[in-house]
Amino acid sequence: MSESSRVLIELRDRALVCVDCGLSETRTKVVFGVGDTSAGLMLVGEAPGKNEDLQGEPFVGAAGKLLDRLLADVGLERSDVYIANVLKCRPPGNRDPRPNEIDACKGYLREQIRLVDPTVVMTLGNFATKLLLNTDVGITRLRGQQHEWWLGITLIPTFHPAAALRGGDRVTNQMREDFAVARSVLDSEAPDEEKVETAETEQMELFG
DSSP states (O other): OOHHHHHHHHHHHHHHTOOSSGGGGTOSSOOOOEEOTTOSEEEEESOOOHHHHHHTSSSOHHHHHHHHHHHHHTTOOGGGSEEEESOSSOOGGGOOOOHHHHHHHHHHHHHHHHHHOOSEEEEESHHHHHHHHTOOOOHHHHTTOOEEOGGGOEEEEEOOHHHHHHHTHHHHHHHHHHHHHHHHHHHSOOOOHHHHHHHHHHHTTTTO
């Protein structure tokens, strides 16, 4: 087992008993993250839903099946990537995450990203995108764009799979385009050192 995998397990164990916000009182299971701990592609969603809360795994149910299809379109399986959420516990009624909940939980995500150290992070939906890019710009304007980001990672925003389920083929096809962009980055050479240094400098205090 690699050192990063060992530390991720320790981080998961801390998350499983976390009581840093009120969501600990209403959750069924903590949904920490799943997948290849040395993956080139990491997906970051918003928060667990009902099915995720029951099973303890991110993106199950209809949204998860769509995500699996989008990965398959670019030659990847769920086991090839690492999947996590901004929040590790389900907000009651699937309401939007609250700022204090994001603040309480974002340290776990920061460490997941640092330890997995992917080539590409894809943010799924508004909450993940706005947090990681530190922006108020909506996902519709940002989707598909490449951002040279923290630790030299390329960040690519796309829609949340739940939005594609509501929006039909148009949104799904846009997500396919975005996943193709991510695949092209994975298949290309790593960013040069100058870009990496700039990205790290700009994002040093991203998570507070």
